[in-house]
Amino acid sequence: xxxDGNIKAAVRILNSDEKPSxxxxxxxxxxxxxxPEASKPLDxxxxxxxxxxxxxxxxxxxxxxxxxxxxxxxxxxxxRPQHLRDLLLSSDSGPELxxxxxxxxxxxxxxxxxxxxxxxxxxxxxxxxxxxxGGIRPYQY
Numbered sequence: 050x051x052x053d054g055n056i057k058a059a060v061r062i063l064n065s066d067e068k069p070s071x072x073x074x075x076x077x078x079x080x081x082x083x084x085p086e087a088s089k090p091l092d093x094x095x096x097x098x099x100x101x102x103x104x105x106x107x108x109x110x111x112x113x114x115x116x117x118x119x120x121x122x123x124x125x126x127x128x129r130p131q132h133l134r135d136l137l138l139s140s141d142s143g144p145e146l147x148x149x150x151x152x153x154x155x156x157x158x159x160x161x162x163x164x165x166x167x168x169x170x171x172x173x174x175x176x177x178x179x180x181x182x183g184g185i186r187p188y189q190y
Contacts, residue, residue: 065178114133
C-alpha cells in the first residue's frame with residue numbers, strides 16, 4: 050500500500066487484528082457462504098441486442114481511469130489503475146491507448162465480451178482474512 054501511495058490503507062492494515070486465513074475447505078466454504086453463486090442461470094436474460102446500449106467517449110474513459118484513488122486494487126492479472134494512469138498520461142503511448150481503451154469499453158458495453166472471459170475480466174484478487182472475534186472477510190489487494 051505504501052508503494053502505491055495509499056498511506057491510509059497501509060496504516061489500517063498495520064493496526065488491524067485480522068490475519069490471513071489458512072487456505073482450507075472450511076475457509077472456502079465460509080467465503081462461498083458470504084458470496085454465493087448466482088441462484089438463477091443467466092441464459093434466461095433478454096438478448097442485449099434488442100436494446101440500445103450506451104457508449105462512452107474518450108473523455109469519459111480518461112476521466113474514469115484517472116479517478117481511482119492511489120493504491121486501488123488491480124484485477125487477477127495485477128494490472129492496477131495506477132498502471133493505466135501512468136500509460137494514459139504518457140505523451141508516447143497515451144493517445145493511442147486511450148482510443149483503444151475507449152473502443153474496448155464500448156465493446157464491453159454492447160455485450161461484446163465472450164462469456165468465458167467475463168468471470169476473469171470482472172474478477173478480482175482477494176485474500177481471506179480471519180476476523181478478530183471469528184468469521185471471515187475477503188480483502189481485495
